[in-house]
Amino acid sequence: MDCDRREFLKVGFKTLLATGVSIGAFELLKPEVLAALNKEKGLRWVFVVDTTKCVGCGMCVRACKLENEVPYETNVSRTWVERYVMTKDGKILVDSPKAARDGFIKNDPMGVTVKKEDIDKAFFVPKLCNQCEAPPCVQVCPVGATYQAPDGVVLVDRTWCIGCGYCIMACPYGVRFFHPLYRVAEKCNFCYHRINKGMKTACVDACAFGARQIGNIKDLEDPVARIIKTERTAVLKEEFGTKPHVFYIGLDSIVR
Amino acid sequence: MKNHVIRPLFVVVGLVALILIIRVFVVPKDFGVHERGYMFGWYRKSNEGDWKTFKIKYQTSEYCKDCHSEQYKKIINSKHAKVQCENCHGPAADHPEKPEKLSIGRSRELCLRCHAYLPYRPSVYAQLPGVPITLKMQDPNVHNPGIECVTCHSTHEASLK
Numbered sequence A: 001m002d003c004d005r006r007e008f009l010k011v012g013f014k015t016l017l018a019t020g021v022s023i024g025a026f027e028l029l030k031p032e033v034l035a036a037l038n039k040e041k042g043l044r045w046v047f048v049v050d051t052t053k054c055v056g057c058g059m060c061v062r063a064c065k066l067e068n069e070v071p072y073e074t075n076v077s078r079t080w081v082e083r084y085v086m087t088k089d090g091k092i093l094v095d096s097p098k099a100a101r102d103g104f105i106k107n108d109p110m111g112v113t114v115k116k117e118d119i120d121k122a123f124f125v126p127k128l129c130n131q132c133e134a135p136p137c138v139q140v141c142p143v144g145a146t147y148q149a150p151d152g153v154v155l156v157d158r159t160w161c162i163g164c165g166y167c168i169m170a171c172p173y174g175v176r177f178f179h180p181l182y183r184v185a186e187k188c189n190f191c192y193h194r195i196n197k198g199m200k201t202a203c204v205d206a207c208a209f210g211a212r213q214i215g216n217i218k219d220l221e222d223p224v225a226r227i228i229k230t231e232r233t234a235v236l237k238e239e240f241g242t243k244p245h246v247f248y249i250g251l252d253s254i255v256r
Numbered sequence B: 001m002k003n004h005v006i007r008p009l010f011v012v013v014g015l016v017a018l019i020l021i022i023r024v025f026v027v028p029k030d031f032g033v034h035e036r037g038y039m040f041g042w043y044r045k046s047n048e049g050d051w052k053t054f055k056i057k058y059q060t061s062e063y064c065k066d067c068h069s070e071q072y073k074k075i076i077n078s079k080h081a082k083v084q085c086e087n088c089h090g091p092a093a094d095h096p097e098k099p100e101k102l103s104i105g106r107s108r109e110l111c112l113r114c115h116a117y118l119p120y121r122p123s124v125y126a127q128l129p130g131v132p133i134t135l136k137m138q139d140p141n142v143h144n145p146g147i148e149c150v151t152c153h154s155t156h157e158a159s160l161k
Helices: A005-028 A031-037 A059-067 A136-140 A166-170 A202-206 A223-230 B003-026 B046-052 B069-076 B085-089 B108-115
Strands: A045-050 A080-087 A092-095 A119-127 A146-148 A154-156 A212-216 A246-249 B031-033 B042-044
Touching (some): A059 A202, A146 B042, B042 B046, B069 B085
Parallel strands (some): A045 A246
Antiparallel strands (some): A080 A092, A146 A154, B031 B042
């Protein structure tokens, strides 16, 4: 084969270029790249809690318990509101009597009357299931009774749960409990029956103060997704690596 | 191999086979690994549908506004515009069939949920269109204790009667 140096270099360069381009094309067809291109069409439920707006009326807790048939007189609840009071002498009082079902109508955190001038800072923090992207409660379930739906919501299969309680122990946020009647693990599921019918969760509807909002983080037009992307939000217990999807505005370091 | 080794082995193999056969009948067809993978998506798919068909009880004020248009218009034009009817009247569920009548929350405690004075309760209310207003707060021990708020105040108008 007669091939001088010039010819050899020319062909060699062209071949290199051609391979480079074709490998680049394969890169585009990788499933994760395609998934990223489709991202805005997906559905992933997220929640935003604005603690600066919460007045501790507890209407959300009441609505949640009645909507989701969590026995009203029991102390367990899918959502609750915590009151944090930090006094000038460094004491931190935290309480949530009856999960704040009846609201906070007296200035008696943990049974102590605290004068206004003795308070450094105080506020209310609504809590609910964080619908984590890496939910430890799901990981520990030995029977596949609790799982994450494709839209990110963690659900419990009541017919499949054996009531072992591993998931209740595994949740770093303590959102899970035993349902007193069904005797299975119970948790907030973002009112799955409501959000799938175009409604908002019962707690979001009940809140007259706009402290709670629900949205789809994969929808670029969604106002709630916009808050998470553009405003200063934080999540609870980030160090656990659970990637919680309830974002808080005005979260303080004393909140646990 | 000797008989006393083979016989128990058959029993074990038979038991395993039996368990596998029972499993085929007991485990639902749609039980398996789904979208979120083995770690988070190992479940019975139809349970998603079970949760989606759970009964809705809180219907929101949109549900009330056609029959109770007069009251709806009143409250929507008041400072209580963002307060849902069902917050005080309880979940509508299938009203007017079931329940036929809803309760009316008139208790002092209900109003105090928002209007009792607490030093740490946010006092600025910015949920209504226009400039933020002050959230009316009262010390329940000083402001006419023992009397129901609705004696003097109209809830639907958020004003004095």
